[in-house]
Structures are given as structure tokens and as C-alpha cells.
Amino acid sequence: MAALDPAPPGRGPAEVAAGVLELSDLTKRFSAHGRAAVDGISLTVPAGEVCVLIGPSGCGKTTAMRMINRLIEPTSGDIRLDGRSVRDFSPHQLRRRIGYVIQQVGLMPHLTVAANVATVPRLLGWDRERTRARTRELLDLIGLDPDEYGPRYPAELSGGQQQRVGLARALAGDPPLMLMDEPFSAVDPITRERLQNDFLRLHRAVPKTVVFVSHDIDEAVKMGDRVAVMREGRIVQYAPPAELLARPADDFVADFVGADRALKSLSLTRLEDLDLLPAPLVRAGDEVAAVRARLESGELEPLGGTVLVVDPGGRPAAWIPVARLEGQVRVPADAGQADPVLDRITTLRDALSAILESGAAYGTVVDGEGRVTGLVGLDEIGRAIRRPAEVA
Amino acid sequence: MSLLQETWQAYTDPLNDGWGRTVEHIRLSLTALALATVAGVVLGITAAKVGRGAAVVVVTIGNLGRMVPTLAIIGIIVVFFPLGFWPAAIGLFLLGIPPILVNAYTGIRDVDPGAREASRGMGLSRRQVLTRVELPLALPLIVAGVRTSAVEIVATATLAGLVGAGGLGVLVLAGLGNNQTEVILAGAIPVAILAVLAELVFAGAERLATPRGLRITRGLATQRGTA
Numbered sequence A: 001m002a003a004l005d006p007a008p009p010g011r012g013p014a015e016v017a018a019g020v021l022e023l024s025d026l027t028k029r030f031s032a033h034g035r036a037a038v039d040g041i042s043l044t045v046p047a048g049e050v051c052v053l054i055g056p057s058g059c060g061k062t063t064a065m066r067m068i069n070r071l072i073e074p075t076s077g078d079i080r081l082d083g084r085s086v087r088d089f090s091p092h093q094l095r096r097r098i099g100y101v102i103q104q105v106g107l108m109p110h111l112t113v114a115a116n117v118a119t120v121p122r123l124l125g126w127d128r129e130r131t132r133a134r135t136r137e138l139l140d141l142i143g144l145d146p147d148e149y150g151p152r153y154p155a156e157l158s159g160g161q162q163q164r165v166g167l168a169r170a171l172a173g174d175p176p177l178m179l180m181d182e183p184f185s186a187v188d189p190i191t192r193e194r195l196q197n198d199f200l201r202l203h204r205a206v207p208k209t210v211v212f213v214s215h216d217i218d219e220a221v222k223m224g225d226r227v228a229v230m231r232e233g234r235i236v237q238y239a240p241p242a243e244l245l246a247r248p249a250d251d252f253v254a255d256f257v258g259a260d261r262a263l264k265s266l267s268l269t270r271l272e273d274l275d276l277l278p279a280p281l282v283r284a285g286d287e288v289a290a291v292r293a294r295l296e297s298g299e300l301e302p303l304g305g306t307v308l309v310v311d312p313g314g315r316p317a318a319w320i321p322v323a324r325l326e327g328q329v330r331v332p333a334d335a336g337q338a339d340p341v342l343d344r345i346t347t348l349r350d351a352l353s354a355i356l357e358s359g360a361a362y363g364t365v366v367d368g369e370g371r372v373t374g375l376v377g378l379d380e381i382g383r384a385i386r387r388p389a390e391v392a
Numbered sequence B: 001m002s003l004l005q006e007t008w009q010a011y012t013d014p015l016n017d018g019w020g021r022t023v024e025h026i027r028l029s030l031t032a033l034a035l036a037t038v039a040g041v042v043l044g045i046t047a048a049k050v051g052r053g054a055a056v057v058v059v060t061i062g063n064l065g066r067m068v069p070t071l072a073i074i075g076i077i078v079v080f081f082p083l084g085f086w087p088a089a090i091g092l093f094l095l096g097i098p099p100i101l102v103n104a105y106t107g108i109r110d111v112d113p114g115a116r117e118a119s120r121g122m123g124l125s126r127r128q129v130l131t132r133v134e135l136p137l138a139l140p141l142i143v144a145g146v147r148t149s150a151v152e153i154v155a156t157a158t159l160a161g162l163v164g165a166g167g168l169g170v171l172v173l174a175g176l177g178n179n180q181t182e183v184i185l186a187g188a189i190p191v192a193i194l195a196v197l198a199e200l201v202f203a204g205a206e207r208l209a210t211p212r213g214l215r216i217t218r219g220l221a222t223q224r225g226t227a
Helices: A061-068 A091-096 A113-117 A119-123 A128-141 A159-171 A189-205 A217-223 A241-246 A251-257 A261-268 A288-297 A348-358 A378-391 B003-012 B018-050 B052-067 B070-080 B085-109 B113-121 B126-163 B169-178 B181-209 B212-226
Strands: A021-028 A038-045 A050-054 A076-081 A098-102 A177-181 A209-214 A226-231 A234-239 A281-283 A306-310 A316-321 A341-343 A362-366 A372-377
Touching: A021 A061, A038 A061, A038 A076, A038 A226, A038 A234, A050 A061, A050 A217, A061 A177, A061 A209, A091 A098, A098 A159, A098 B113, A113 A119, A113 A128, A113 A159, A119 A128, A128 A159, A159 A177, A159 A189, A189 A217, A209 A217, A217 A241, A217 A261, A217 A348, A226 A241, A226 A251, A234 A241, A234 A251, A241 A251, A241 A261, A261 A348, A306 A372, A341 A348, A348 A362, A348 A372, A348 A378, A372 A378, B003 B018, B003 B169, B003 B181, B018 B052, B018 B085, B018 B126, B018 B169, B018 B181, B052 B085, B070 B085, B070 B126, B085 B126, B113 B126, B126 B169, B126 B181, B169 B181
Parallel strands: A050 A209, A050 A226, A098 A177, A177 A209, A281 A306, A341 A362
Antiparallel strands: A021 A038, A021 A076, A226 A234, A306 A316, A362 A372
């Protein structure tokens, strides 16, 4: 997933390469004799990877992050971004090159959404046309229509939308590095899961190096390419999530990860990694005669006597029983429901939870454009869990 | 002849010079208000930036301003300065500071800490945070302070007549001295009108100073309140 090369020009907004971030022997003491808030930590985040700093409150994770963009000056040690010390830049210059997303979002309430997103490009002195184009591009990227949402004010948006705009604003200057301080912890669980998935999708399109502070181990396992578990200013373990779950370095990490490690490892696999069940798809508006022919040839195999109707764009509309097609000329456009609809980037843990909650036998898996790619049921998830065991 | 007509005659009488006194009154009030606005905003911002200790000072000044009558301030000034425009202006200036100072301080302090933190994190300098974030957000409250000061100054400027600074107070005093009700009214009614005008003008300014994005917030808050 590491992207050392910048995305080719013209494809996606990433023109600046993600940067390698190195912290070396970083220490911060807030008082001369007190305990160090951050105590000699060293870690390297490869370009384009997401590094989650996690630990109990007061472990120094936020302090460590705030030293990277010099909101806090280190007592000793150094931070290098692409080989250059952050001290080579003035704090303002440095911060304009580092995206910053915080829990409170902190949108300017007196500025429109578009003006908020344009903050850093304006500070960087981009011309009006480039700034405007960039703003529209980012609003599109986060799924907010620029014409509809650009002129709105933050107070007119939901919490989830505000945090999305916060994300767009942080990406606006095309920074090689993003710092995210518990960005999704102030929203409700459903919105949080959507924001997490949106962020992961965004990160694939625009691979930045990310330092992500979290206190939620599930989030860390889901979001991180690497997770640094911190305790009392030190890093106890720095490893990919799978390793963290499989081999906790000590009792503290084991405790922190929790007893349900096996269940948490469901967050390591995404629906796109599974062999999905093919969906019995019929398109709304198709002739029923043609559907019947497909049924007879065996090409279309109904599940429990039902088929999944999709709209002309391939997006799921409803499950309907085959019997309902009797006497109709064309497949009806809407009836019933197709919940739960799951993005293929969803982790098995979130997918399992959604399926159990809905009481449906299958979740409908869709791609980034919302088109159906297949179905997932408890069997598919079960096979994915057993597979590593068989290999071992 | 009705009292109102007599009052109008007294007002337009060249000896009383109602128009001239009105102009004096306005000039004196505006001078004091302008100085009080500059001082109040600068001190308020400084206090908000200095931190917690400054809050005590601000509150004390605010309360002192309410406790000490302007007449006393003018009296004290008159002891040390010659009579005329400036002692009155300085007295009114001191009267006008507290509401503006307290509102500027509160306005800056109340800016969403998240917006401030995000601004700093995005690379705005301290000055840019002040001019692009804090001041625009504090402006409605600052203008509300100016509005309070304006009304107080216009009303109190009547006392300027006592210290030879002119203004409509001269008519009120003359009328009281000669027991001429119509002359008292020729001074008092324009003062009342000016005070109401000041209130209306600055209420309008307050609306203009409130960014659209904030009006929406308040609208939502009201809706939630009534729901």
C-alpha cells in the first residue's frame, strides 16, 4: 500500500508525493524535573502509510503528534519529513505543508464550506482559479456536491458532513503528511464507521502519510497500516495490526488489545478480500420474459426464491420474490429493500455486525460507485475466518 | 400656543441655537465614542490574550465604570483641567470604555477553541488568527458593546453643559435656571431622539457585523429552543 511515487498527473488530486516521517529519540518535558510526557520515542512511518498512535489518556500520543507540526516544541530529539528536519522550516511554513484534522473539526463558522476548504491554498498564495478548482475537486472527493454545499455555512451541515469538510480542508494544500487527532470520536457510531470507510477509500485515491491518534483499539486495527501502542510516554509496541493482535509484546499490550483478540482480527479483513456470493441480479425495467429465460437456463439462480433488483446504474434497489414477477411485463423499479448495503471496503467485523443487526441473511456488497459486486452472508465470513487456521 | 410649539420656538430661537447645540452634542458624543471604541477594543483584545489574570482587571474596570458616576469623573477632571470640550470628552470617553472592553474581551475569549486550534495547525500566524478568525467572530459582540456605550454617552453628554463644553445640556440647564419648561424640553427632547437614533443605528450595525454563518447558528439555536 506504500506509495512512494506520486500519482500520475491528471489522475486524482495527488501531485505531491507522500513523505517518509521519522521521529528520532523524541522527548518532551513540560517541566524541568517532571516525568517526560514523551520519553525518547523513535519510529518511522513509510511514505503513504497510516500510523495509528494509541494508548490510554495521558500516554503522550497527542503530545507526540503535536510536536510533528511544532504546535509543541520538543525538549530533545528530532523529526524529519522526507529527510529534512521540521526545524528547517518556520512553524507557519511547516504547518501549511502538513494537513491537520482535529476532533472538534474547528471549521470557521463565519466562512462558507468552500472558503473553509480554500484556507491553506490561500495561505500558500495559489491563484483564484487554481484554488477554486482544487476546492471543487475536494468537495467532490468527499462526496459533497460543490454547487450545493460549497456556498453553505458549517452550521448548516451535520456533524459527519462537517468532519468530511475538515478532512477536505486538511487535504487542500496537497500535503505529503496528515495529522489526525481522534478525528472521528465526536460522532455517533454509525457516522463514525462511514467516515472511517470514506477516509480509507480517500486514502487509496490520495495516499498520504498519516499519523492518526486514537484511543479506540478497533479503530486502530481498522485504520492503521502500523499501530504504535504508547504507555507513559514510551512506545511499547510498533507493529502492523495483525502482529499486534497475534503477538502482543507484553501484558500491557495484551490487556489493551483486549480478550476478544480473535474477534478483533475480523477487522483485519475487508469484504473485497472475500470470495463473495454472486448476486442474482435483475435490472429494473428489464422484460420479465427475458428474466424468465435466464431462470430457465439456470444462469439466474434465485436465493430463497428472490432476486435482487438493481437500478439502471447497477445500485441495489430491492429484493423481490420471483413469484411477484408473474403477470408483469417489466421488472418493477421499487419494492421492499436491499439492506444492509455494505461498501466492499467494510471490515468483516463491521459487516458481521451490520448483517446481525439487520436480521437479513445476506449483505449486499457494493463498490465505490455503489454498484453491486456480490453478496456476503455468515457462511462467507465464516470461511474467511477458518481459512488462516487451515493454512497454519 | 401649545407647549410643543413653544418648545420648537425655543429650539429655533437664535439665542438658544438648538441646531448648533445639537451639532455640538453629536460631535462631543462621537469623539468620546470613537476614542472609547479604540481603547476598549485594544484593551479587550490585550486582556483576552494576556490570560486569566487579566479577567479580574477587566471585570473590575467594568464594575468601576458602572459605579462611579460620570458627573463625578467630569468634576474631578474639571479640578485639574480648564473648562471646555476636552474635560467633557474625556469623562464621556471613560464612561464609554467598560461596555466595549468587556464585550471585546468576552467576544475574543468565546471564540470556538477548535476553530483557533485548527487555524494555528493550518499555519495561520497569530496575527492572522486574530484578524481572520477571532475578530470577525467577536465583531457582533464588540458592536453590541459600542451600541450600549453610544446610548450612555449621548444621554450623559447632557452634563457637558455644566463644564462649558456646550451641547444640548446647555438648554436644559438654562431652562432649569430660568424656570422655562419649553427651553428644558428644547434640550431634553432632542437628547432623547439622539439616544433612540444611536440605538437604532448601532442595532443595524450589529446585524451587518454578524456574519451570515453565525446568524444561521443563532437561528438554529432559537429553533431548538422553541422546539
